[in-house]
Amino acid sequence: MTVGRFAPSPSGRMHLGNLFTALLAWLSVRSQNGKMLLRIEDLDPDRSKQAYIDALKDDLQWLGLDWDEEMPLQSTRSEFYGRAFAQLPTYPCYCSRNELHDASAPHASDGKFIYAGTCRNLTDDERKAKIRKPAWRVCVPDREISFTDGIFGDQKENLAKECGDFIVRRSDGVYAYQLAVVCDDADGGVTEVVRGCDLLNSTPRQIWLYQALHKPVPQFYHVPLLVAPDGKRLSKREKSLDMAHLRSRFQPEELLGILSNLAGLTGENNPVSTAELIELFSWEKIGKDPIVVNSLI
Ligand code: GLU
Numbered sequence: 001m002t003v004g005r006f007a008p009s010p011s012g013r014m015h016l017g018n019l020f021t022a023l024l025a026w027l028s029v030r031s032q033n034g035k036m037l038l039r040i041e042d043l044d045p046d047r048s049k050q051a052y053i054d055a056l057k058d059d060l061q062w063l064g065l066d067w068d069e070e071m072p073l074q075s076t077r078s079e080f081y082g083r084a085f086a087q088l089p090t091y092p093c094y095c096s097r098n099e100l101h102d103a104s105a106p107h108a109s110d111g112k113f114i115y116a117g118t119c120r121n122l123t124d125d126e127r128k129a130k131i132r133k134p135a136w137r138v139c140v141p142d143r144e145i146s147f148t149d150g151i152f153g154d155q156k157e158n159l160a161k162e163c164g165d166f167i168v169r170r171s172d173g174v175y176a177y178q179l180a181v182v183c184d185d186a187d188g189g190v191t192e193v194v195r196g197c198d199l200l201n202s203t204p205r206q207i208w209l210y211q212a213l214h215k216p217v218p219q220f221y222h223v224p225l226l227v228a229p230d231g232k233r234l235s236k237r238e239k240s241l242d243m244a245h246l247r248s249r250f251q252p253e254e255l256l257g258i259l260s261n262l263a264g265l266t267g268e269n270n271p272v273s274t275a276e277l278i279e280l281f282s283w284e285k286i287g288k289d290p291i292v293v294n295s296l297i
Helices: 016-031 049-063 078-085 097-102 123-130 177-187 197-212 243-249 252-263 274-280
Strands: 002-004 035-038 090-095 135-138 144-149 155-156 166-169 193-194 217-222
Touching: 002 016, 016 035, 016 049, 016 166, 016 193, 016 243, 016 252, 016 274, 035 049, 049 123, 049 217, 078 177, 090 166, 135 155, 144 177, 144 193, 144 197, 144 217, 155 197, 177 197, 252 274
Parallel strands: 002 035, 193 217
Antiparallel strands: 090 135, 135 166, 144 155
């Protein structure tokens, strides 16, 4: 059976971009008679708020995007993530932000920095001499990780050459998103992950974690981002596109009409029901180019 999920972070009110991703995730699952999970990604205690959790559930329901089960809050699962962490080849990293920057090699293609492995081979005595609380990195392999994204096609990355050992536990003890998301999706039996294409470059790291933890790798669909007419990403700061505003201006079926037209499912902005959209939905209709949202909204 297909198992999909919504995985919103409760760090703000949902906005058009989150809804767009949520709608496609929901349509994919419902068009295959699958199971939909809701998981609140409140890993970051400083940014997550109960009011946003309540609002995002209410917003999804208002739009008609239901779910079959709710997974535990990520903030309650530290022990569970810790068991996976214990199975990984990790080491403590004491580097400060500045040291990281100085000791990293620039990424060949996009100017990002690759961790140079500074703390990988410290001796026990060197570790004991450190004062800073460490973050924990996982040793990545020097081989290509490849997968076929349902929208972006064949992808590959050599983690050792293009990413470097990455953090799986922060110095404040919070497990990193990369690890938590893999543990949770594996635990929920998730078979397809639908999310924004800003996370496409996290996927090789996550696939490697699935492999290292001996868990089956789901199918990934990275959906295009919604952008403003100037090409810039629509941000949460764009208040006119958050759900409070959208709900004051549109009925659910009107908003579904706009979203499904942006997705290329309908070719018009007319109101449409979730049931009609399930009939119309196919991944083949979804392109990979950024989608420009104009003044209509
Ligand atoms: N919580 C993430 C977000 O709201 C999504 C993570 C994921 O889907 O893997 O952007």
